[in-house]
Amino acid sequence: MVLQHQRKVSVHLEMTTAGAKNDLNDPSAFAAASSAVSSHLASSGYVTAAQVREEIDRANSIVSEIRRHFPGAAGSSEILRRTKAVLDGMGVEDILLTQSVCPDEINHEEIGGGKVFHLGGLAGVPFTGKTGAHVPEGGHCFILQAPHIGMSNEQELGKYSREGQPNSPSTACGAAVGAMCHCAAGNELPYLGGVTDDYQMSYIINEMSKRMHFLSPHDGDTNAQQAELARQTHSIGKDMLDQIVSTNFGDDMSMLFVMSGIQxxxxxxxxxxxxxxxxxxxxxxxxxxxxxxxxxxS
Ligand SMILES: [Zn+2]
Structure with missing residues (x-):
């Protein structure tokens, strides 16, 4: 079957789901498969039922591998929807978003418009420290702290297929992978007191060295090892965040929301x-x- 009109794609996708290996039950996977099918249409002027089934199977395969390592993961729009529903239910209006995520450009493609105070440095560790953000009078503060991990087009965790870059896929998060490799190779730990040109990376290496016993090769399952690396990187950032969070801002009714996770x-x-x-x-x-x-x- 050949489809000529893009607006029919979503309907067609649902109709052909029965022929694929699994039904699509994740909204973000559905959106990704729909987008891929639309790209086929745009480039060729048609799409076959076999191509639609292929895109559904690929989307399901990707989600299945993500859920194997991150059982609670969902599309960021779904996470945002749930979070906003809770904040709205609490009557929260004026709120400053403070985020501690890695400066890697792949974490900031979607962000724009809203005001954000950046607390984070490499690997999402809140290196900005106690120096406060600027909360509106009578307002609230929301801190998001998250390291990130990429998945390449070949479904390798810890890597990301970067558009237009010749050595793609490359590591993501590069700082976390670099720190693990530094320690695994038995290299000397940098002395933090004497570092002025690469303090953040040196700090992450030192902290990662304390957690290397969690990062065994996992019987050759490199995706499992990379997922554990993301969890350990999360603990490095969260430990620092727990030391610096403060409600010393706004007025008596001001609240501080703190969310952490893995991007x-x-x-x-x-x-x-x-x-x-x-x-x-x-x-x-x-x-x-x-x-x-x-x-x-729960
Ligand atoms: Zn990174």
């Missing part, structure tokens, strides 16, 4: 995925409420 830079036409790990709200009276079950289920 996953997805291959092909997929939007980024995100695995939430923690989400809580700190109030001025010192109380801390866990918002994770309400937002993402």
């Amino acid at each position: 996953i830079n997805m291959p092909f036409d997929f939007e980024d995925y995100f695995e939430p790990i923690s989400f809580e709200v700190h109030r001025k009276d010192g109380s801390v409420t866990d918002l994770f079950p309400l937002t993402f289920g």
